[in-house]
Amino acid sequence: MLKNLIWRQSPRVRSLVPRSFTAFYASKVPLTSESYLSLKRNDSFKRLSSDDIEYFRTVLSKQELLGSKEEGDLDPFNEDWMQKYRGQASLVLKPKTVEKVSLILNYCNEEKLAVVPQGGNTDLVGGSVPVFDEIVLSLSNLNKVRSFDPVSGIFKCDAGVILETANDYLVQRDHIFPLDLGAKGSCQIGGVVATNAGGQRLLRYGSLHGNVLGLEVVLPDGTILDSMHSLRKDNTGYDLKQLFIGAEGTIGVVTGVSILTPPKPRxxxxxxxxxxxxxxxxxxxxxxxxxxxxxxxxxxxxxxxxxxxxxxxxxxxxxxxxxxxxxxxxxxxxxxxxxxxxxxxxxxxxxxxxxxxxxxxxxxxxxxxxxxxxxxxxxxxxPESAQCNGGVYKYDVSLPLKDLYSLVEATNARLESEGLIGDESKPVIAAVGYGHIGDGNLHLNLACREYNKTIEKCLEPFIYQFVQSKHGSISAEHGLGFQKKNYIQYTKNEVEINMMKDIKKHYDPYGILNPYKYI
Amino acid sequence: MKILVPVKRVVDAALRPIVSQGALSTSGLKFSSNPFDEIALEEALTLQRTLGGPAKAEVHCISLGPDACTDVLRNCLARGAQHATHVKVPEGNTLEPLAVAKILHGFVKDRGFDLVLLGKQAIDDDAACTGPMLAGLLQWPQATAASRVQWSPETSRLSITSETDSGEQTVSAPLPLVVTADLRLNKPKYVGLAKLMKVKRVPIEKVDPETTMSQRLEQVSVGEPPAKKPVTMVSSVDELVSKIRDLV
Missing domain, CATH: 3.30.70.2190 (Alpha-Beta Plaits)
Structure with a gap:
């Protein structure tokens, strides 16, 4: 067959280009610490010392640790996909086993070293990259399919399995992954679960809160929480796994996922x-x-x-x-x-x-x-088209359907009146709207020629106030991450926020996991 | 002018056929038009526009195969063909290129066409014989693997360009003529919904094949390509160099 020659064969759908391709160039992304000067490093965190690196070298093999230029480029781990945030991690750990993840976290907790868990780094709110000098804990090397039961459709895999790989594996067995999104070629199952990603199949198969049957999570002190169940019904006690779905790696690192997969539609x-x-x-x-x-x-x-x-x-x-x-x-x-x-x-x-x-x-x-x-x-x-002319401000919101598009119109009107949108002399090219109508989820993207504070001030908290006034959510599927940390109160009330803070404090008393973000 | 475009129904080009027990399994797979034939049809429709529309040039599609071929033909009508004929061949009967060429030959003789435009090959068997065999049976000139087709009203000739290893070759011929289409000839357009709806209930002419031929080739075996070797990651340039050394 002449498959590869066929004219309409589109370039591989991979809106998130692996960043290693661009790693040959010196980074142009400004440091997050310099873009947000009011933000200070938490000094209760220890600075990484040579003794720490020595320890990690005893636990991990050569392929599991990047600690210098010679061992590999760290930029792809420090910069986010939108090229908006850049951290200063000098150490990336890529353990191959859950036990090693446990050893790493246990050590970091004892030594008060801050850690950012990272999957495919396709995050859109700056949640998966360091803000200061946090250690990057990449799950890429935990990438094995564990099991698949063709009768029940229950699929179990490591956190680092790439979504597209998982889906291809399932398709060969007449099933599909219950979630699909543009970043499928790069994003990892663990990250998808930790951020409770939505995507295009949500309308049909529902959210991960319903499909995930069990998780394996390493807690900040190194404890391995094994709840890789394959039960569709289980009413015994608190449903702990739900805590970690959408927790963005703030109270534990997801290392394994058990999920119910639907049969492939014919x-x-x-x-x-x-x-x-x-x-x-x-x-x-x-x-x-x-x-x-x-x-x-x-x-x-x-x-x-x-x-x-x-x-x-x-x-x-x-x-x-x-x-x-x-x-x-x-x-x-x-x-x-x-x-x-x-x-x-x-x-x-x-x-x-x-x-x-x-x-x-x-x-x-x-x-x-x-x-x-x-x-x-x-x-x-x-998303890629909105990003490629310099940058993009992304707002992913839930709104009642009747009001959904009015946010795009209101944003355009505001940018117009502030004189920020238009031809090449203006920083913003266009404010565009698209998204999942079925889920009441709007993606408002501002394609811009550069990132600048004036645009940001014009949009925030304007957009969040608008969403609040319509009783929507300021984050439908992208999460809070770094970008929306300070805006949670537009969607959640004080009691809710305090309960979240209590949970965080209980499981991560030193706050080493994914600091400066979420709540 | 009357243009005939034969269109083959094949396993969808974007799907991976399954080999089971030494034979191709097509159960559950989606079938579509052979992409090369879609290109031929698009070119026929372009030519029709150049010549002044359906009043001046008629496009007639024909497909040989099981009942499901009517889907393929309806698609052709939605794209803009004026007529469609389905030659019924029972499911499971494989027609060899010569049998196809003979059936098409009979059809061309019977209805009278000036130009047969078809894909240079079908993506399922890759035989690439039907066009040339048909030209032989009709004793017409043929131009194969066209990447550009141009009609000259002054001379009433078609000039056909095809890609060669070292560049391009252009030939020209008067009608009647057989032309086979290459991938780069054009890009078929999407079919509009309104047109799809319009042809939904249009009856499709059905005829029985005039010639039937016993199968002369026997399929002995079908196999999958060998699996790719897994990639190994090296941790340093030195290791890479030593691995390359081992290879050479």
Whole structure:
């Protein structure tokens, strides 16, 4: 077969380019400590000494430790994907076993050395890179599939297994990972769980809080919490694993995951539709929920600006745009089911009536697997397209559906009135909106020519106040990390925040795990 | 002008066929049009526009195979073809390229075409014989692996460029003619929803094959490519150098 030559074969969908490719250049990312001068290093943390490194060398092999330029480039571990934050870690530990993770944390806890757990480093809120000189604990070397039960669909693996690798493994066994996101080629299962990532399959399969059946976690003092259960029902005591899902590595380091995986759908259809207003996006969604019901597996929306940025960015790849004209809003709709004839009939009926009532004004439907991947590509390449002209400010919020897009309009109006958006003389190129309508989750991205404090001041806390006024969440799926640490009160009340602080204090009394972030 | 575009239904190009017990298993796999044939159709439609639309040039698609071929043909109609014919071949019957060429030959003679535009090969068997054999049976000239096709109204000739190892080669011929399409000829467009809907209930002409031929080739075995060796990571340049030394 001439697979590799086929024209529409899109470049590998990997919106998060491994940073090692760029590591040949001297870093241009400013140090986080210099961008945020008011932030001080916590002096109760010990500074790394040669004795500490000596200790780690006795525990770890050569391949498990990066402590100098000769041993490897540390920039990829210090810088985040958005090139917005840069830490100053001088030591990266990459243990190959859970026992070694335990030894490392036990030592760090005793010595009060601060640690940042790191997976694929595809974080979008600065949560996975050091702020000052924290040691990076990379889970990349813990990368084995542990087991898969084809009867129950329960899959167990190490934290460092890459999402795409896990999904490929499962696909070969007629199952899929219940979560999919643009960063699949780089992000790791452990990181995905620790940040409670959402993604495009959430609409169908629900969140990780429901799918994860058990975890193996190393606590800050080195204790290994083994709760790698494979039970769907278990009402014995507090559901401890839930504490670590979305805790962003602040009270423990996830080292193993047990998760329920659904069977691979036999028939998948993807449509790319155009509508004339945000009103109509909602109407199509209601219609899809009603008529496609159990086979609806993704409902994503994109505004005209986000697609315009993507068209500019993809120009070099010469990928055909699915539609002949431009429209105010686009919808990517996916169905997954077990019977192609049944799904096709439902989808065709739905599309036919949507076109007749002029709800959908243009559209296309993938005719083969290559077109299917390319249609998804238009949605998945938006983050990279928003980032590639200098930088991006990302806001990932949950809002009631009726108010969802008004945030994009309000942000544009504000940037306009402050004179920050426009042609090359202005720092902001565009404020674009896209996201998971099915989950009430908006991604507001500000494609900018540079990162600067004026933009940041214009947006924060403006956006958070807006979200609060609509009773939304300031972080739908990206987490708090470094960026949103100080804004949690816009979504959570005092009692909730205090309880979180108590938990943190109880399990990590010295605060060595992922400091300066979260709460 | 009448243009015939034969389109083969094949296992989707983006999927990995499964080899089980020495044979290809296609159960559960999605089928689509052969990408080379899609390119041929796109070119036929472009040519049609150049010539002044369907009134001046008709595009007719034909597919040989089981009932599911009608899906492929409906797709062709949505893309812009005027006519479609399904030649019924029962599921499981494999047609060799000569049999296909003979059936197409009969069809061309019967209905009268000026140009047959088809993919240079199908991605499933990679035989790349149908076009040339058809040209032979019809005793027409042929231009294979076209990467550019141009119609000259002054001379009523088609000029066809194909890529060679060292550059390009352009030939020109009058009609009737057989042209086979290469990958770089064009990029097929997406099919609009409105057009897909329109052709949904259009009946597709069905005919029985005039020629049937017994299979002359027997498939002896099918195997998967050897598995790739796992990558080993080296920890230093010295180690890399010594490993390379061991190899040479």
């Amino acid at each position: 028939a998948v259809n993807v449509s790319f539709l155009a509508v004339k207003s945000y009103e109509d996006v909602q109407k199509v969604f209601v219609k899809a929920k009603g008529e496609l019901a159990e086979i609806l597996s993704a409902f994503e929306f994109m505004d005209a600006k986000s697609i315009e940025l993507t068209r500019d960015h993809l120009k070099k790849d010469d990928i055909t745009f699915p539609l002949e004209d431009e429209y105010p809003f686009y919808i990517l709709l996916e169905t997954s089911g077990s019977n192609k004839e049944h799904d096709d009939a439902k989808l065709e009926k739905f599309l036919e009536t949507a076109m007749e009532s002029e709800l959908v004004i243009d559209g296309t439907m993938a005719q083969d697997e290559t077109e299917l991947k390319n249609l998804w590509h238009w949605r998945e390449m938006i």
